[in-house]
Amino acid sequence: MGRGGRAGAPARTGGPFARIPIGPGRSVRLWQEDALASLPRRVRRPAVVVTSPPYNRRVRYASYADARPREEYLAWIRRLGEVVAGTLAPDGSFFLNVGGSPSDPWMPWDVAREIGRALVLQNVLHWVKSIAIDRGGGSGPSEAFGHYKPLGSARYVHGAHEYVFHFTHRGDVPIDRLAIGVPYRDRSNVGRWRRPPSELRCRGNTWFLPYATIRDRARDRPHPATFPVELPEWCVRLHGVGRARQVVDPFVGIGASAVAAARLGVDFVGFDLDAGYLAEAARRVRAELDGRPRASGTSPTPGRPEARRRRRPSRGGSTPSSASGGPRRPSRGRSGSPAWPSCPP
Numbered sequence: 001m002g003r004g005g006r007a008g009a010p011a012r013t014g015g016p017f018a019r020i021p022i023g024p025g026r027s028v029r030l031w032q033e034d035a036l037a038s039l040p041r042r043v044r045r046p047a048v049v050v051t052s053p054p055y056n057r058r059v060r061y062a063s064y065a066d067a068r069p070r071e072e073y074l075a076w077i078r079r080l081g082e083v084v085a086g087t088l089a090p091d092g093s094f095f096l097n098v099g100g101s102p103s104d105p106w107m108p109w110d111v112a113r114e115i116g117r118a119l120v121l122q123n124v125l126h127w128v129k130s131i132a133i134d135r136g137g138g139s140g141p142s143e144a145f146g147h148y149k150p151l152g153s154a155r156y157v158h159g160a161h162e163y164v165f166h167f168t169h170r171g172d173v174p175i176d177r178l179a180i181g182v183p184y185r186d187r188s189n190v191g192r193w194r195r196p197p198s199e200l201r202c203r204g205n206t207w208f209l210p211y212a213t214i215r216d217r218a219r220d221r222p223h224p225a226t227f228p229v230e231l232p233e234w235c236v237r238l239h240g241v242g243r244a245r246q247v248v249d250p251f252v253g254i255g256a257s258a259v260a261a262a263r264l265g266v267d268f269v270g271f272d273l274d275a276g277y278l279a280e281a282a283r284r285v286r287a288e289l290d291g292r293p294r295a296s297g298t299s300p301t302p303g304r305p306e307a308r309r310r311r312r313p314s315r316g317g318s319t320p321s322s323a324s325g326g327p328r329r330p331s332r333g334r335s336g337s338p339a340w341p342s343c344p345p
């Protein structure tokens with residue numbers, strides 16, 4: 001299989017792989033095409049580009065060889081930045097999710113530097129996948145939330161976070177911070193600062209978004225490196241749903257960003273090289289629109305009624321998993337499937 005080459009079904013010509021209407025004049029279009037070549041002709045000044053590119057970490061994708069010489073990979077990322085800058089709306093946002101590894105911690109910043117040649121880095125967000133919170137100053141019980149991939153190492157701690165870099169053309173795009181805001185714990189703080197009073201405060205740049213526990217990887221999350229639906233959903237909401245005329249994901253995988261767009265009712269265009277991933281993406285979008293139970297890989301969104309319902313502790317080990325009383329082993333689905341993604345450390 002050549003780099004970027006196809007291993008599955010032959011590429012379709014003439015039309016999108018899937019076109020799913022989501023409302024008047026809006027649809028989810030999925031293209032089985034090379035994103036860098038096709039973006040300029042398939043999208044029209046998108047307000048939001050949100051994506052996670054291959055990280056060049058030898059992840060076993062179905063149709064893409066994720067192991068290039070570093071300089072070649074970074075040149076490709078630079079080209080991605082140029083292509084996105086050339087298509088993004090003047091007041092648009094480009095959210096780029098990249099993770100590092102303990103042995104290569106500079107990679108996300110090398111990637112950000114390359115994109116930064118074409119766009120301005122406006123915000124750096126930290127996607128926290130798991131966290132342990134100590135009660136009582138470290139000596140009391142601790143509570144662990146989310147999942148991590150255990151790492152047997154004498155020199156590295158395990159990686160429990162990734163970056164989301166927010167790029168814009170000039171670094172001055174207004175954002176809707178309270179769209180993903182956090183309710184004040186103490187209502188006396190409402191209106192304390194010199195701003196119009198609000199029930200919500202800014203969430204800040206640490207976003208705790210755990211992976212959902214899965215029972216069967218091949219069935220529930222048939223892709224080696226996904227993000228949860230809420231990650232692109234929060235990005236679009238932070239940019240402002242009302243200003244998000246079109247959302248684009250150049251590397252759509254099994255469609256987390258497409259599901260997020262369908263959930264928000266926003267026009268969407270996605271690309272991937274692999275027909276199997278795109279078929280799963282289309283299936284998940286249709287399931288979201290049908291209002292069927294959430295696909296695996298999703299967790300509740302703050303502020304949504306189902307989030308409040310689902311956040312209560314459950315007996316079955318559902319998401320987010322949490323426990324108290326000391327360090328935890330990562331939780332597993334009932335069949336014993338690990339809940340973490342399979343990016344290598």
Ligand SMILES: C[S@@+](CC[C@H](N)C(=O)[O-])C[C@H]1O[C@@H](n2cnc3c(N)ncnc32)[C@H](O)[C@@H]1O
Pocket residue numbers: 004033034035036051052053054055061062063064223225226227228250251252253254255256257271272273274277
């Ligand atoms: C990190 S994954 C994205 C996963 C996605 N965020 C999800 O949650 O399912 C990167 C994806 O990029 C795809 N890909 C690699 N090179 C591509 C290219 N030149 N054009 C379009 N897609 C590409 C791979 O097949 C892979 O599915």
